[in-house]
Amino acid sequence: MADDDTQISPEEAFAREDGRLLFAGECEFLMGAVGLDNLPLSHLPEVAFAGRSNVGKSSLLNALTGRNKLARTSNTPGRTQELNFFKIGDEEKLALSVVDLPGYGYAKVSKDKVAAWVKLLKSYLRGRPNLRRVFVLVDSRHGIKASDAEIMSMLDEAAVNYQIVLTKSDKLKTPERESVLARTQDEVRKRVACHPIVLLTSAEKKWGIEEVRAEGAKVARNG
Ligand code: GTP
Numbered sequence: 001m002a003d004d005d006t007q008i009s010p011e012e013a014f015a016r017e018d019g020r021l022l023f024a025g026e027c028e029f030l031m032g033a034v035g036l037d038n039l040p041l042s043h044l045p046e047v048a049f050a051g052r053s054n055v056g057k058s059s060l061l062n063a064l065t066g067r068n069k070l071a072r073t074s075n076t077p078g079r080t081q082e083l084n085f086f087k088i089g090d091e092e093k094l095a096l097s098v099v100d101l102p103g104y105g106y107a108k109v110s111k112d113k114v115a116a117w118v119k120l121l122k123s124y125l126r127g128r129p130n131l132r133r134v135f136v137l138v139d140s141r142h143g144i145k146a147s148d149a150e151i152m153s154m155l156d157e158a159a160v161n162y163q164i165v166l167t168k169s170d171k172l173k174t175p176e177r178e179s180v181l182a183r184t185q186d187e188v189r190k191r192v193a194c195h196p197i198v199l200l201t202s203a204e205k206k207w208g209i210e211e212v213r214a215e216g217a218k219v220a221r222n223g
């Protein structure tokens with residue numbers, strides 16, 4: 001959301017500057033993986049963007065890097081059909097592996113295809129040793145849905161650290177933004193692997209982007 005910089009701690013201010021520099025640096029598309037063999041960048045700390053089809057994963061990644069066409073976005077749900085790997089930053093200084101994941105919860109492609117994606121997604125989320133955080137994107141207009149809860153439970157069980165990022169908040173009026181944030185924050189409280197802070201964003205208006213970059217920088221710093 002639009003920030004009140006007077007309220008952030010010096011650590012958070014540092015992380016935001018760190019995040020700004022990290023995402024302003026080099027940013028390279030490496031590969032789209034359809035399977036889990038020979039995945040790149042397994043030596044770098046990694047963050048992944050997961051969420052239902054059309055929630056805005058690719059758009060958020062573009063907003064973070066300030067590059068409009070880095071990750072392909074679309075009005076057609078199911079646009080991203082592979083695990084897309086990007087290297088952000090400079091390995092000599094600070095770098096992060098970023099993965100744009102195929103969306104889940106989209107019914108219009110064939111059942112077999114959905115099943116294959118979910119299987120790939122789950123094996124990746126459970127079995128990637130350098131995966132440090134999954135940003136689970138949730139449409140702020142809808143809140144956490146059953147398919148999100150299913151992924152969250154799987155991450156809890158696999159002890160994979162994750163954080164909820166509400167998207168498309170420009171589509172809500174201010175009081176609605178506040179209530180969905182409070183409600184979502186409440187819903188994640190009991191989840192063991194979930195970060196207690198929920199981030200509210202709009203890729204369109206560039207709201208909350210600094211906060212997500214800061215989280216990325218913290219992950220990159222912690223190695
Ligand atoms: P899949 O790859 O199909 O899973 O979709 P995705 O989650 O990557 O979504 P994508 O970024 O392609 O965005 C889907 C649609 O939502 C596009 O039409 C975007 O322009 C729109 N969109 C994404 N973020 C925002 C936002 O913050 N605000 C608004 N108003 N629209 C957005």
Ligand code: MG
Nearest residue numbers: 057058079080
């Ligand atoms: Mg996408």
